[in-house]
Amino acid sequence: MSDPDPQQSMEALASPRVRAQLDEDLSPRRLALRRIAAANRLLIEDMVGTQVDPGDLDAVADELEALGERFRHDRPRSTYEGMAEAAMAGGAIEAFFDHSPLIGLANPLAPPIRIEMGEELVTGRVTFGAVYEGPPGCVHGGFVAAAFDEVLGTAQTYSGAPGMTARLKVDYRSPTPLHVPLVIEGRFTRREGRKIFTEGRILDGDTVTAEAEGLFVTIDPTKFRELAEGFDRRIAGDQADDA
Numbered sequence: 001m002s003d004p005d006p007q008q009s010m011e012a013l014a015s016p017r018v019r020a021q022l023d024e025d026l027s028p029r030r031l032a033l034r035r036i037a038a039a040n041r042l043l044i045e046d047m048v049g050t051q052v053d054p055g056d057l058d059a060v061a062d063e064l065e066a067l068g069e070r071f072r073h074d075r076p077r078s079t080y081e082g083m084a085e086a087a088m089a090g091g092a093i094e095a096f097f098d099h100s101p102l103i104g105l106a107n108p109l110a111p112p113i114r115i116e117m118g119e120e121l122v123t124g125r126v127t128f129g130a131v132y133e134g135p136p137g138c139v140h141g142g143f144v145a146a147a148f149d150e151v152l153g154t155a156q157t158y159s160g161a162p163g164m165t166a167r168l169k170v171d172y173r174s175p176t177p178l179h180v181p182l183v184i185e186g187r188f189t190r191r192e193g194r195k196i197f198t199e200g201r202i203l204d205g206d207t208v209t210a211e212a213e214g215l216f217v218t219i220d221p222t223k224f225r226e227l228a229e230g231f232d233r234r235i236a237g238d239q240a241d242d243a
C-alpha cells in the first residue's frame, strides 16, 4: 500500500468536517474500544480514594492483572499505527482522535474533553474527576495546561497551516474545581509567517480560573511522517537490544 500524502493527513487532522464526523458510522471495533475505555475510566476514577477493605484489594489486583494479560503486546506501540492505511481506505482518520489523551473516547486517560469548533471559537467542555486532583478538590495545574494545549491546538488549525506547540503560557487565576462542568475557550488570533498565535481561558460559570497564550509553529507535513519513522526506528533498536 502506498504512503498517504502527508499534506492530506494534516488537512484531515485540522478539518472541522472530520471532527464533526467523529461520532458517525462508528465501526463495531471503535464502539467496543470506546466502551472498554469508558469502563476503564470509571474504574480508575472509582479506585481513587476507594474504601475497599485492604484484604480485598489483592483479589482485585489479581483480577486486573489477569485481564491485563488479554491486552498485552510484545512491544511499545504508537496510536498512529494504522492511521495511514485507514486514511487510504477512505477517510477513517477520525479514529486518530479516539486515541487522544485529552479528547479520545477510546483512551481511558482522557477526561475526555468534548470539542466544538465554531466559526471563530473553539469550545471544550470537560468535567475533571478525582484522578486529576492537584490541590484539594482542584484540578492539577499540569492537566489545566494539557487541556489548553488541546483546545488551543485545535484553534490554531484556523490558521490554515497548523503546527506543533512551541510555547504555552498559563496564568492560573483561581483554583480550577474538580467535578464541575468547565468550559475551555480557544481562539486563533494571528499568524506571522510560521508562527501562529492563540489564546484561551477556562470558565467555571462566570469565573475565569485560568488564561493561556499558545504559540504554535507551522511544520512541514513531512515532519509528521519523520516523527512516526523515528518512533519505528527507536522500537526496532530496542527490540534488537533485547534480542
Ligand SMILES: CCCCC/C=C\C/C=C\C/C=C\C/C=C\CCCC(=O)SCCNC(=O)CCNC(=O)[C@H](O)C(C)(C)COP(=O)(O)OP(=O)(O)OC[C@H]1O[C@@H](n2cnc3c(N)ncnc32)[C@H](O)[C@@H]1OP(=O)(O)O
Pocket (backbone or CB within 6 Å): 010, 013, 014, 149, 150, 151, 153, 154, 157, 162, 163, 164, 165, 166, 167, 193, 194, 195, 215, 217, 219
Ligand atoms: C496531537 C497532534 C500533534 C501534532 C500536531 C501537528 C499538526 C497539527 C494538525 C492538526 C491539529 C489538530 C488538533 C491538535 C490538537 C492538539 C495539538 C497538540 C500539539 C502538541 O502538543 S505538539 C507537542 C509539543 N510540542 C513539541 O514537541 C514541539 C517541539 N519543538 C519542535 O519540534 C520545534 O522547536 C518547532 C517545530 C516547534 C519549531 O522548530 P523549527 O526548527 O521548525 O522552527 P524554528 O525554531 O526556526 O522557529 C520558527 C519561528 O518560531 C519561533 N519560535 C520557536 N520556538 C519558540 C518558542 N519556544 N518561543 C518563542 N518563539 C519560538 C522562532 O523564534 C522562529 O521565529 P522567527 O521566524 O520570527 O525567527
